[in-house]
Amino acid sequence: MKPAMTHRIFARAFTALALMLAAAAAFAQGLSGDVPTIDIKNGTATATPIAVIPFAFEGTGLPPDTDVAAVIGNDLDRCGQFRTLPKADIVEYPTRGSEIKYPTWNLLKQAYILVGRQIENPGGDIRVEFELYDVAKQQQLLALAITGQRTGLRDVAHQIADLVYEKITGVRGAFWTRIAYITSTGTGNNIQYALMVADSDGFNPQTVVRSREPLLSPAWSPDGRKLAYVSFERGNSSIYIQEIATGSREVVSARKGINGAPAFSPDGTRLALTLSFAGHPNIYSMDLASHQITQLTKGYAIDTEPKWMPDGQSIVFTSDRSGKPQLYQIPATGGAATRITFQGNYNANASIAYDGKHIAMVQGNGNVYRIAVLDKTTGDSKPISVGNLDDHPSYAPNGSMLLYTATEGSRDVLYAVSANGRVRQRLVLADGDVREPSWSPYRQRGQ
Amino acid sequence: MKLPIRVILTAVVASAALVACAGKNTKPPAAEAAAPAAAAQPENNGGKYTVESLDTDSCLRQRVVYFDFDKSEIKPEFQAQIACHAAYLRQFPGARVTLEGNTDERGTREYNLGLGERRGNAVDSALVAAGASASQLNVVSYGEERPVCKEHNEGCWHKNRRVEIVYTAKQ
Numbered sequence: 001m002k003p004a005m006t007h008r009i010f011a012r013a014f015t016a017l018a019l020m021l022a023a024a025a026a027f028a029q030g031l032s033g034d035v036p037t038i039d040i041k042n043g044t045a046t047a048t049p050i051a052v053i054p055f056a057f058e059g060t061g062l063p064p065d066t067d068v069a070a071v072i073g074n075d076l077d078r079c080g081q082f083r084t085l086p087k088a089d090i091v092e093y094p095t096r097g098s099e100i101k102y103p104t105w106n107l108l109k110q111a112y113i114l115v116g117r118q119i120e121n122p123g124g125d126i127r128v129e130f131e132l133y134d135v136a137k138q139q140q141l142l143a144l145a146i147t148g149q150r151t152g153l154r155d156v157a158h159q160i161a162d163l164v165y166e167k168i169t170g171v172r173g174a175f176w177t178r179i180a181y182i183t184s185t186g187t188g189n190n191i192q193y194a195l196m197v198a199d200s201d202g203f204n205p206q207t208v209v210r211s212r213e214p215l216l217s218p219a220w221s222p223d224g225r226k227l228a229y230v231s232f233e234r235g236n237s238s239i240y241i242q243e244i245a246t247g248s249r250e251v252v253s254a255r256k257g258i259n260g261a262p263a264f265s266p267d268g269t270r271l272a273l274t275l276s277f278a279g280h281p282n283i284y285s286m287d288l289a290s291h292q293i294t295q296l297t298k299g300y301a302i303d304t305e306p307k308w309m310p311d312g313q314s315i316v317f318t319s320d321r322s323g324k325p326q327l328y329q330i331p332a333t334g335g336a337a338t339r340i341t342f343q344g345n346y347n348a349n350a351s352i353a354y355d356g357k358h359i360a361m362v363q364g365n366g367n368v369y370r371i372a373v374l375d376k377t378t379g380d381s382k383p384i385s386v387g388n389l390d391d392h393p394s395y396a397p398n399g400s401m402l403l404y405t406a407t408e409g410s411r412d413v414l415y416a417v418s419a420n421g422r423v424r425q426r427l428v429l430a431d432g433d434v435r436e437p438s439w440s441p442y443r444q445r446g447q
Numbered sequence: 448m449k450l451p452i453r454v455i456l457t458a459v460v461a462s463a464a465l466v467a468c469a470g471k472n473t474k475p476p477a478a479e480a481a482a483p484a485a486a487a488q489p490e491n492n493g494g495k496y497t498v499e500s501l502d503t504d505s506c507l508r509q510r511v512v513y514f515d516f517d518k519s520e521i522k523p524e525f526q527a528q529i530a531c532h533a534a535y536l537r538q539f540p541g542a543r544v545t546l547e548g549n550t551d552e553r554g555t556r557e558y559n560l561g562l563g564e565r566r567g568n569a570v571d572s573a574l575v576a577a578g579a580s581a582s583q584l585n586v587v588s589y590g591e592e593r594p595v596c597k598e599h600n601e602g603c604w605h606k607n608r609r610v611e612i613v614y615t616a617k618q
Contacts, residue, residue: 214592216556236587237560258564258588261557274557281561302561318558324517325558349555362555369553389599391555407552410597436556 047083047423048168050076050112051105055128056095059120064150068118068128071157074201075175076164078425079400080418085110097131097140105135112141114164118153125149128156132164141167154203165400174396175200178440179403180208180218180227181414185432195229197244200396200439202414202427208244218438221264227438228252228262228271239273241288252291257281261305265312265332272296272306272315283317285332296334305349308332310356316340318348327361327374341374343381349392353399358419360384360393360402371404373419384421394439395419403427403437494538498617506531510612512570513605516551519565521573529570532612533577540580543616546570548588551604556590563588570610585615 052073057063076082085108094100095117105113116130125147132142142163148156155176162173177200184193193215198205209215213232220227221241228241234251237259242249253259257276264271271286275293283297283306297303301321308315315332318325325348328337341347346364353359356376363372363381371385371393389407396402400419405412406426412433416425428434501507509528512521521529536542548563548570567586575581596603 214589216592232589232592257586258560260560274561276561276564281564302558302565304557304561305555318555320558320561325554346554348558364554367553389552407599 047081048112049085049108049110050082050114050164050168051085051090051108051110052076052114053090053093053095053116055116055118055130056093057118057120059118059126061120061124064118064126064153066150066153066157068153068157068160069114069116071154071201072114072161072164075158075161075173078201078416078418078423079165079175080420080423081165081169081400097133097143100133102135102138110135112164112168114160116160121147126153126156128153128160130160132167154199158199158201171400172398172442174398174400174439174442176443177397178224178443179394179414180220180438180440181429181434182215182218182436183430183432183434184214185430195227196430197227197440198429202429205429208242208247209240209249216436217261218436219262219264220438220440222266222268222441224441224443228264230260230262239271241271252286252288253293258304263306263308263315265308266310267312270332272308274304274306283315283330285315285334294334296330296332297337307350307352309352310354316350316352316359318350327359340376340379341381342379344372347372347374347381351393351395351402353395353419354397355399358395358399360395360404362391362393371402371417373421382421384417384419385415385424387415390415392436394437396439397442403439405435405437494534496535496538498539500535501614501617504531507535512566512610512612514566514608514610516553516604516608517562519562519569521569526573529573530577533574533579536574536579536583539618540583541616541618542583542614544574544579544584545613545615546574546584546586547593547611547613548586548590549593549607549609549611550591551607552591552594552599553604554591556592559590560588561590563590566608566610570612 052069054069073084077084092104094115096115113133113135119127121127127145127147129145133140146156146159158176161175165173178197179200180197183196184191186192194210195208195215195218196205197208211231211233216230218227218229226241226243230237231240234254238254239252239259239262240249241252255275255277258274258281261274262271269288271288273284273286274281275284280300281302281304282295283303284293284295286293301319303317303319305318306315313332314329316327316329319328324345326339327341327347327350328339330337344363344365347361349362351360359374359376360371362369368388370383370390372381372383374381385404387406391405393402393404402417404415406415412435414427414434414437416427512525546567548567550559550562564586567588571584571586574584594607596606
């Protein structure tokens with residue numbers, strides 16, 4: 001990425017984003033403040049140590065509210081591959097490469113150091129310049145700048161975290177992404193459901209749709225502009241597709257019986273879904289241009305939770321055709337299904353990593369349901385969560401982390417867990433229940 | 448929107464009145480009081496019920512069928528309840544019922560939508576077998592979305608694994 005060239009694009013993107021968020025904020029549900037609570041459950045000694053030094057502010061106005069370095073540091077900590085130097089241990093505050101005294105950071109056993117500054121432009125927006133150094137080699141790895149509005153600095157911070165992550169790991173970062181989830185608040189007649197969208201760290205929540213009847217199963221379109229979901233607002237389950245920015249939506253299936261588990265194909269032209277109008281829940285594929293459906297599975301079992309393999313050639317789904325729910329794979333045009341899970345007596349609701357080799361799922365044994373990751377090459381699966389009623393795994397687009405729902409006491413809360421299961425964070429995003437997280441695809445500039 | 452309170456009351460009535468269900472002459476006091484009003488109604492198709500029977504008859508007042516974990520078979524103790532609702536539906540061809548299928552919280556939400564529907568269909572088939580018309584019945588599955596109890600134990604899960612018989616038209 002060349003910051004000088006993308007400067008204007010970013011500026012425009014953030015203007016649009018700021019307007020969108022401002023509009024959304026006006027409709028936002030009553031959260032307990034705007035700030036999600038994030039607790040780190042456990043750390044890891046093998047993570048790469050990195051010092052993220054607070055960014056200096058250079059300007060005449062007030063410094064921005066967003067602590068850019070803190071946002072970056074939290075991103076890096078959350079993914080499990082990095083361990084940032086605690087604030088109390090930061091003894092010097094370089095803001096550019098020339099000010100770094102390497103012996104200090106060597107002594108503190110830091111592998112990398114990130115420094116930067118926020119420069120106020122005459123127009124009022126902020127140019128964030130940052131430099132990443134390899135401490136041992138005393139070598140500059142990155143020196144870039146991203147400009148954003150004061151209100152859009154969290155987005156800038158997430159993009160910097162993505163660039164740092166990619167430079168060090170060689171894998172594209174997925175911090176500048178969003179998550180969709182369902183909230184439910186109140187009880188009995190006063191229960192209120194909402195489909196929400198927030199930044200990947202839970203900040204900037206906005207309400208996509210609200211309902212007094214259950215909402216479930218949000219699924220992103222591959223361009224990140226739309227969400228498909230199930231709503232009971234018509235009395236029975238129906239599948240809607242809604243444009244996030246405009247709120248315009250359409251019902252794509254409201255047949256008799258179940259209309260559930262929507263999943264966009266990787267090319268965005270089709271929607272896999274579960275329909276039971278013919279008698280039993282089966283997997284169908286809908287052409288989104290014509291809304292014509294093709295039946296993919298047959299039989300009396302419960303076939304549901306279809307998920308596309310990244311190549312779009314096949315679909316993984318849940319079926320209890322063998323007695324208990326297990327995962328099966330079927331060609332995207334239909335045909336014979338192959339069972340792919342054999343460990344554990346309950347395997348359901350797959351989330352497929354971008355490599356197509358790792359599949360996260362809900363694995364049940366007795367009354368304990370945890371998130372497990374299946375290595376499709378070996379057929380082995382291992383748990384990566386520790387709750388008793390964990391549900392709904394969703395991979396980040398780069399496969400580095402997952403989100404899932406855990407039930408704690410009488411509440412459903414979200415957890416973010418590193419793909420290796422070593423670092424877990426609880427995201428308390430709202431009062432009431434928060435569940436069914438769905439991680440967005442990579443964001444596109446201007447979105 | 449269905450009130451959980453109603454469901455709990457129904458459950459209480461169900462357990463209290465199980466025995467009374469089969470015999471139409473053994474009515475609880477509440478039904479006794481309403482009996483004169485019911486008698487004033489014209490007899491419908493020569494059947495034993497009036498529209499008011501839905502509120503007064505100890506068997507018809509039972510509107511919840513409970514299931515074992517991950518099962519959709521109707522247990523023997525609910526046959527009498529199925530039979531009286533089928534008899535009512537046969538007597539009142541204009542009556543309409545929605546069978547709301549529900550599950551406990553264990554397992555995934557979409558799978559539970561399927562399981563709730565399977566339970567709804569089981570009650571649907573049993574009602575039809577006992578004389579109701581399929582056109583009077585509509586199955587909606589809510590899966591685990593509408594628990595009446597939110598604790599994480601079998602005592603609570605048992606209450607949530609249910610089909611609710613909801614009359615949308617009484618005659």
